Amino acid sequence: GDLQRLSLGHRVTGSAAIALEAVVRGLLGAPAWEAELAISSVDLPALAAGLPEAAVQGRLTTSGDLRAARVQGSLSGTAPDLPDFGRLHLDLDLTWQDRVLDIASLELTEEKSGALLTADGELDLSDEVGSFDLRAAWEKLRWPLTGAVLAETRQGKLDAAGTFDAYRYGLQAVAWGPDFPEVVLRLAGEGDRQAARIRDLVLDTLGGRVSATGEARWAPRPAWDLAVTAEGIDTAEQWPQLPLGADLELTSAGDLEGFDYQLVGKLDSELIPPANVSLAGSGDRRGTRLERLLIETLGGTVQAQAQAGWDPQVAWDVGVEVSDINPGVHWPEWQGQLGGRVTSAGSLAEQGPDLTALIEGLAGTLRGYPVRLDGALSMKGREVALRDLKLSSGPSSLTAAGGVGEKLDLRFDLQSPDLRSLLPEATGRVSASGALSGTLDAPAVRLELAAQGVEIAGQGIERLSGGADLDLAGDGALRVDLTGERLLAAGMRFDAVKLSGDGALSAHRLSASVVGQPLALELGARGGLGEENAYRGALESLSLRSEDFGNWRLQGGADIPSQGQTLRAGPLCIRDEGGSGGCVSFEQGGAGRWQAKADIDKLAFDLFAAFVPEGLILAGYAGAKAELRAQGGL
Numbered sequence: 001g002d003l004q005r006l007s008l009g010h011r012v013t014g015s016a017a018i019a020l021e022a023v024v025r026g027l028l029g030a031p032a033w034e035a036e037l038a039i040s041s042v043d044l045p046a047l048a049a050g051l052p053e054a055a056v057q058g059r060l061t062t063s064g065d066l067r068a069a070r071v072q073g074s075l076s077g078t079a080p081d082l083p084d085f086g087r088l089h090l091d092l093d094l095t096w097q098d099r100v101l102d103i104a105s106l107e108l109t110e111e112k113s114g115a116l117l118t119a120d121g122e123l124d125l126s127d128e129v130g131s132f133d134l135r136a137a138w139e140k141l142r143w144p145l146t147g148a149v150l151a152e153t154r155q156g157k158l159d160a161a162g163t164f165d166a167y168r169y170g171l172q173a174v175a176w177g178p179d180f181p182e183v184v185l186r187l188a189g190e191g192d193r194q195a196a197r198i199r200d201l202v203l204d205t206l207g208g209r210v211s212a213t214g215e216a217r218w219a220p221r222p223a224w225d226l227a228v229t230a231e232g233i234d235t236a237e238q239w240p241q242l243p244l245g246a247d248l249e250l251t252s253a254g255d256l257e258g259f260d261y262q263l264v265g266k267l268d269s270e271l272i273p274p275a276n277v278s279l280a281g282s283g284d285r286r287g288t289r290l291e292r293l294l295i296e297t298l299g300g301t302v303q304a305q306a307q308a309g310w311d312p313q314v315a316w317d318v319g320v321e322v323s324d325i326n327p328g329v330h331w332p333e334w335q336g337q338l339g340g341r342v343t344s345a346g347s348l349a350e351q352g353p354d355l356t357a358l359i360e361g362l363a364g365t366l367r368g369y370p371v372r373l374d375g376a377l378s379m380k381g382r383e384v385a386l387r388d389l390k391l392s393s394g395p396s397s398l399t400a401a402g403g404v405g406e407k408l409d410l411r412f413d414l415q416s417p418d419l420r421s422l423l424p425e426a427t428g429r430v431s432a433s434g435a436l437s438g439t440l441d442a443p444a445v446r447l448e449l450a451a452q453g454v455e456i457a458g459q460g461i462e463r464l465s466g467g468a469d470l471d472l473a474g475d476g477a478l479r480v481d482l483t484g485e486r487l488l489a490a491g492m493r494f495d496a497v498k499l500s501g502d503g504a505l506s507a508h509r510l511s512a513s514v515v516g517q518p519l520a521l522e523l524g525a526r527g528g529l530g531e532e533n534a535y536r537g538a539l540e541s542l543s544l545r546s547e548d549f550g551n552w553r554l555q556g557g558a559d560i561p562s563q564g565q566t567l568r569a570g571p572l573c574i575r576d577e578g579g580s581g582g583c584v585s586f587e588q589g590g591a592g593r594w595q596a597k598a599d600i601d602k603l604a605f606d607l608f609a610a611f612v613p614e615g616l617i618l619a620g621y622a623g624a625k626a627e628l629r630a631q632g633g634l
Contacts, residue, residue, distance in 0.1 A: 003027045008035075015046035032065040039075070054079045058090075068097035084144030086110040099126040103134075110145045117141060133161040151177040156185075165192050181205050181238040194219040198226075208232030208246075223255035230265075244269045248277075256285040273297050273330035286311040300324030300339070315347035322362065333424045336366035340373070352381035369394035369421050386410070394421035402436070408443055410436040419454065428454035442473035449482070461497070462486035471505075478508045493517060505529045518547040527560075534563040539572065548610050550576045565591050580604045580621065595629040 001007045005025050012018040022035035039058045044051035060073030076089040089111060093104040101123040108117040121134035135158070142152035156173030168190050176182040184204040189197050195217035203210040210233070214226035228250040236243035248265030260282040268274045275297035281290040287309030295302040302325070306318040320342045328335030340362030346355025356378045363372040375389030383405035391398045395417050402410035413433045419426035431450045438444040448467040454460050466482035480501035487494040494516030501510040506528045513522040521544050527537035542554035558572040567588040575581030582600035605618035612618055 015043040017041045030065060032063075034061075034063045036061050037073075052079045053081050064096075068095065070095045083146060086112050086115075086145035088145075100124045112146045113140055113142060115140045115142060115145060129163045129165055131163045132167070135159045149178065151175065151180075162190075167191055169196075205233075206237050207234040221255055221257075224259075225253040227251045243271065254282075258282070258284050287315075297325070298329045299326040300337075313347055313349060317345040319343045325364075327366070334367060336364060336368075336371070338362065338364035338366070338371070340364075346379075353379050354381070355379050366393065367421075367424060375400075382406070394418065396421045404436075404440075406439065408436050408438050408440065419456075423456065426454070426456045428452055428460070430454060438471070438473055442471075442476075444471040444473060444476065445469070455488070458488070459490075460488045464497075466499075468501075475504045475506045478503055478505060480510070487514070487516070492519070494520075520545040525560075532563065534561070536561050542574065544574075549607055550578065550580075552576045552581070555581070571597075576607075578604055578606075580607060593631055595627065597628075598624070598626045600624045 004027075005023065006027060008020065008022040008024065010020040012020075017040035019038040019040070020035065022033060024031060024033045026032060037060045039056060039060075042054065042056040044054050044056075054077050056075065056077040058073060058075035058077075060071060060075075062069060062071045064070055071094045072092065074089065074091045076087065078087045079085050087110065089109045091105070091107045093106075095102040095104065103120050103122065106119040109115065115138070117136065117138045119134065119136040122132065123134070124131045137155075137157040138153065139155050140152070141156070142149050144150065153173045153175040156171070156175075158169075158171050160167060160169040162168055169188070171185065171187040173185045174182065175185065182205065184202075186200070186202045187198070189199045189201075191197060195215055197215045198213055201212040208231050210228065210230045212226060212228040214224065216226075217223040228248075230246055230248040233246040233248075234243070235246075245268040246265060248263065250261070250263045252259060252261040254260055260280070262278075262280045264276075264278040266274070266276050275295050277293075277295050279290060279293040281288055281292075283289060287307065290304065290306040290308075293302075293304040293306070301323050302320065303323070304318065304320045306316065308314075308316040308318075322341070323339045325338045326336060327338070341360040342358070342362070343360065344355065344357040346353060348354075356376070358376045359373055361372065361374055363370075365371065371391075371393045373391045376387040377389075378385045378387070383403065385403045386401055389398075389400040396415065396419070398412065398414045400410070400412040402408075404410060411434070414430065416422055416430045419428050419430060429452050432448065434445070434447040436443060436445055446467070446469050449464065451461060451464040453462060454464070462485050464482065464484040467479075468481070469477060469479040471477050478501055480499055482497075482499040484497035485495070487497045494514045496513070496515045499510075499512045501508060503509055507526075508528065509524070509526045511522075511524045514520065522541070523539065523543075524541040525537065525539050527535060529535050537560035539554065539558040539560060542552075544552040546552075552574050553576075555573040555575055558570050560567075560569045562568070565588065568586070570585030571583040572585065573581065573583040580602050582598065582602070584596070584598045586594065586596045588594040601623050602621050603623065604621045608618065
């Protein structure tokens with residue numbers, strides 16, 4: 001061409017494939033242009049390190065002169081390594097004239113989910129103040145854009161207008177996710193170059209409403225003055241297993257060099273007793289001081305003061321005072337009155353926690369029994385020390401002391417001549433003592449137990465005595481010796497119960513028996529722990545005598561070896577005196593990979609005579625084979 005009309009054609013290859021066709025007029029006078037840009041591909045990592053691989057295509061057209069210009073077109077793209085972004089498509093129509101940007105339309109869509117974001121408006125930079133009038137709306141906006149949804153706002157809109165020295169804004173949206181409740185959001189306010197004022201913030205969620213007003217300031221330094229109210233919140237609408245009703249008011253004002261906060265509210269739940277809560281405190285960028293915490297519940301109060309810091313390290317000093325607490329207000333069978341004091345102080349250093357906790361005479365009465373809890377706990381690094389922990393309720397007492405760390409030295413003793421002093425529905429007496437020694441890698445456990453006339457919620461035993469010793473250091477000893485009389489469990493009575501074991505970790509024997517009506521069971525097993533924690537176990541004997549189903553015995557032994565996540569059991573074959581029976585086996589080759597087999601060659605129908613209606617006679621037998629396999633879970 002010439003200086004009056006110049007035609008341009010340009011091709012780019014390599015890290016980008018782009019074609020440009022343009023016409024420029026009046027180069028020496030008032031230049032104007034018309035152009036079209038076609039994008040076939042762009043290699044983003046080649047243009048800038050760290051950018052993801054992307055497939056980008058598009059077509060843009062532009063026309064204008066030095067005073068005004070317009071850009072129209074569309075772009076689309078995907079990122080193969082970022083599937084969460086889906087396939088995005090952008091359509092736009094923009095005009096720039098006399099330092100004013102006019103967004104006639106801007107539309108962003110994601111093809112698979114149908115997500116849509118639109119925007120339009122004006123940005124005026126023609127003077128120093130600057131002004132804008134912008135609007136945006138969306139539908140089905142979600143994350144990730146494809147696949148299983150984590151969060152979604154089904155619809156919403158945003159608008160902002162004014163100057164940078166005085167503007168207003170508004171936002172409306174509905175959001176939800178599988179792990180959080182639906183929220184209907186409305187926000188309106190004003191702002192300037194230094195702060196944004198929240199005139200009205202409302203979130204309708206969990207059957208109630210959270211509202212807020214205030215100001216957030218970012219110049220000359222970050223500061224805030226906020227008031228938040230929550231009314232009628234019911235967490236059971238989203239989490240039925242955690243029902244909690246809440247009405248709260250929170251205020252806070254200040255900046256990072258000094259702020260204060262206050263909270264008052266009411267909590268109500270089926271799981272915990274109702275409570276009125278109030279607190280007040282202050283803080284700065286280095287820590288906070290809780291000047292007052294008051295919880296009114298169960299006819300009494302819980303009061304606390306605390307100081308916590310996080311610069312230069314996390315540290316705390318807390319004191320809690322309990323007065324006139326009556327658990328019977330919420331749990332009628334636990335009438336009483338409790339009070340006491342608990343304190344804790346410590347810090348989190350590079351070598352680990354350094355803390356102390358002290359229970360200073362938490363005492364009173366409970367169900368007519370005098371009760372008291374005292375004790376102290378300290379922790380330094382990985383060393384934990386328990387000093388003189390003692391819990392008493394009437395004639396019953398539990399004491400514990402010792403330490404857990406590089407070495408284990410923990411002892412406990414429980415003496416309860418009347419179990420009713422511990423549990424309302426319990427009767428009988430129990431004596432138990434034990435110790436934990438050795439190291440964390442090779443602990444040793446000792447337990448001695450004696451019980452007489454024990455019954456709890458319809459389950460019980462007339463007499464139980466014995467103990468157990470287990471030492472996991474080297475080829476440590478193993479001893480189990482428990483003997484019981486007149487056991488009542490699951491509606492069945494057993495005259496005698498016995499569990500025995502002796503030997504060492506590398507070779508030991510176990511036996512168990514229960515004798516009673518309507519069944520009796522006896523079994524014997526052996527085992528040994530070898531190198532690399534490989535366990536060699538075997539079931540050597542099993543006999544079951546039942547009034548309804550006859551007498552059954554193990555046919556031969558059944559090996560049960562295991563190591564790590566591998567396990568094999570069987571085949572285990574049992575048969576009754578009439579010839580009914582079969583074999584089962586199980587094998588696990590790794591996490592989520594297992595198979596089970598069953599081969600029942602004969603199962604006589606007369607075994608089920610007790611469950612057949614009177615007058616109906618079943619004769620004969622059935623056989624069955626089954627195999628189950630799982631790969632990567634069932």
